[in-house]
Amino acid sequence: MPGVSGNMVKGYIDEGYDYMLESFDLEAKNAVAPLIYKQKKIDLEGWQQTTTINSGKWRKTEQTEGFVPSQPVDGYTVYARIWTYTQAASFTNDAVKDIVKMKNLLKDIAGGWGDTAVETSEDFYALPFNNGGLTAGHFIFNGTVPSGAWTDGSGNKLYDSTNFFPLTGGTKHDSKGGNSYYNGFGLNLTPSNLKTIYIHGKANNNKRENDTQFNLRLDTLLVPTNLTLTADEVMNSVLTAYESTNTRNPLSGRLRIQEWSYLTDSDAWFVGLAKKGITMLERQEPTFDFFQDKLNRAWWAVAEMRMGVMIHNWRYWLASNMSTS
Numbered sequence: 001m002p003g004v005s006g007n008m009v010k011g012y013i014d015e016g017y018d019y020m021l022e023s024f025d026l027e028a029k030n031a032v033a034p035l036i037y038k039q040k041k042i043d044l045e046g047w048q049q050t051t052t053i054n055s056g057k058w059r060k061t062e063q064t065e066g067f068v069p070s071q072p073v074d075g076y077t078v079y080a081r082i083w084t085y086t087q088a089a090s091f092t093n094d095a096v097k098d099i100v101k102m103k104n105l106l107k108d109i110a111g112g113w114g115d116t117a118v119e120t121s122e123d124f125y126a127l128p129f130n131n132g133g134l135t136a137g138h139f140i141f142n143g144t145v146p147s148g149a150w151t152d153g154s155g156n157k158l159y160d161s162t163n164f165f166p167l168t169g170g171t172k173h174d175s176k177g178g179n180s181y182y183n184g185f186g187l188n189l190t191p192s193n194l195k196t197i198y199i200h201g202k203a204n205n206n207k208r209e210n211d212t213q214f215n216l217r218l219d220t221l222l223v224p225t226n227l228t229l230t231a232d233e234v235m236n237s238v239l240t241a242y243e244s245t246n247t248r249n250p251l252s253g254r255l256r257i258q259e260w261s262y263l264t265d266s267d268a269w270f271v272g273l274a275k276k277g278i279t280m281l282e283r284q285e286p287t288f289d290f291f292q293d294k295l296n297r298a299w300w301a302v303a304e305m306r307m308g309v310m311i312h313n314w315r316y317w318l319a320s321n322m323s324t325s
Helices: 006-028 093-097 099-125 127-131 191-203 225-236
Strands: 038-041 046-053 073-091 220-223 256-259 269-272 278-292 299-311 317-320
Touching: 006 099, 046 299, 073 099, 073 278, 099 127, 099 278, 099 299, 127 299, 191 269, 191 317, 220 225, 225 256
Parallel strands: 038 278, 220 256
Antiparallel strands: 046 073, 073 299, 220 269, 269 317, 278 299
C-alpha cells in the first residue's frame, strides 16, 4: 500500500484548520468576554505597564501668576503573562490512509475543538471574577513570565498585593496617595444592596492612585445564570422590586444586565464599567497541525492557543457574594 503523501498531509492540515476555525468563529459570536474586557493583541510572552499619576484638576491662575509645575509620578507596575492551552488526538497509520474515514474524523474532532476553544477561553477570562475574592490569590493574577524576563512581586495577587475584590474587613487596596479602598461585599442581589454597591463605587472608589477624584461611571451588572431573572426584576421593574412602597424604581436603565454562564458562584454578582480596568491579551488564536510520530508510526492532530489577562485598575469593578477561600 502506498504511503501517505505530503499533499495528503497538507490537505488534512488545511481541512482540519478550516473545520476548527469555522466552528470557532461561529461559537465566538456568542462569547461574553469581549463584551466585558478591552481587547489587546500582543506578540510577546507577557505584558507590563506602569501607570502615570497626574495631578488631577487644573490650577486656577491669575494673569499676574506664572506656571506652577505639577510633576507626574509613577503608580504601580502591572504584570501579566500569556498562558498556553492545547488539544491533541492520535490516529493509527491505517486510519490515516483511509481518506474518507480520516476526513470525517478530522471534521468531527477539529470542529469540536473549535467549539471547545471558545468555551475554554470563556472559562479562562471568567477566572478573575470567579477567583477575585480569594484571599490567597490565584494563578491568573501572577504575571511572572517563564523566560525570567520579569518577576511579578505580587505573586498570585493583584499589582497592589491584595486580591481583586477585598472585603471591608480585610486587606484593602492601598493607593499611592496613602488611602485604602475596598470593592468586595457580602450582600445578596436586591434593590437596596445594588444601590449600596452602586453608590460606593461612584462615590468612594472614584479616586486615582494619588487619591484625587474623577468621574467613575458604571454601566454593567454582570451575573451568573442563576441570578439573571433576579437581575431583571431588580433592574427593569417599573416600581422598586420586592417593596410595597409604590416607589419608582431608580435603578431602571442605569445598568446593562450581562449574563455569563461561566461565572461559577451561583449567588455572586458584579457591577462595573465594561472594557475598563481589565484587558484580555490575545497572543494566538487556535492553530491546527497534523504530523506523524516516526517512532511509533502514530499520526497526531494537535491544536494550540495562547492568551492572558491583565487587571490594571480595580476601581472599575465591584463584586458581592464571591468566594473568599
